[in-house]
Amino acid sequence: MADVQAWFRQIVDPRCDVTAMVQVGGGSGCSVARCRVRTRAGEKDLHIKIYKRGMDDYSGLGPIDTARKHSLALVEVPRFGIRVPQVIGMKASEGEAAIVFETVGGGDWAHSARLRAAGALSRLHRIRPSDLSGDLQTLVRRSRPNRDRIVRGIAEYSGQLNLRHPGWHLERADLAQEARGVLASEEP
Structure with a gap:
């Protein structure tokens, strides 16, 4: 938890404290955790994804550029009508990176949720590379298909x-x- 705490202090608030943490995902050398964080503004639930040194999601970008690509995509896709968690911040340090983003409500995978997910995926696949920022276009081009x-x-x-x-x-x-x-x- 000390590693997660350090990332939150770099990204969110130097005086924040992680009061609870649950690992919710991982793979390819990354870890994803849902955290309860106490800041000067109060307590809130946030997610963090840490891209560790040596991680390999097969994109060929490495941890820092993979995190940059992920962060830029989360920032840019809402203008295409795709709801995604809001990015709170991203930081890279010593060959590793982390993104902190809002926690969104979950729910059962009912038929209606599947339909909404399929609609979002369809909209995502209709985005042309030229509609993206120059930085994201560059990372997409450099990324292995x-x-x-x-x-x-x-x-x-x-x-x-x-x-x-x-x-x-x-x-x-x-x-x-x-x-x-x-x-x-x-x-x-």
């Missing part, structure tokens, strides 16, 4: 399975066939 990231992730995971569980492809022929399809750049 999502399709390539998926293929790399599947290749690495299949390789790990081959080492740790020889014969997995015989037990899970369906999964092995899908992996081979993706790796051959076919639709699974």
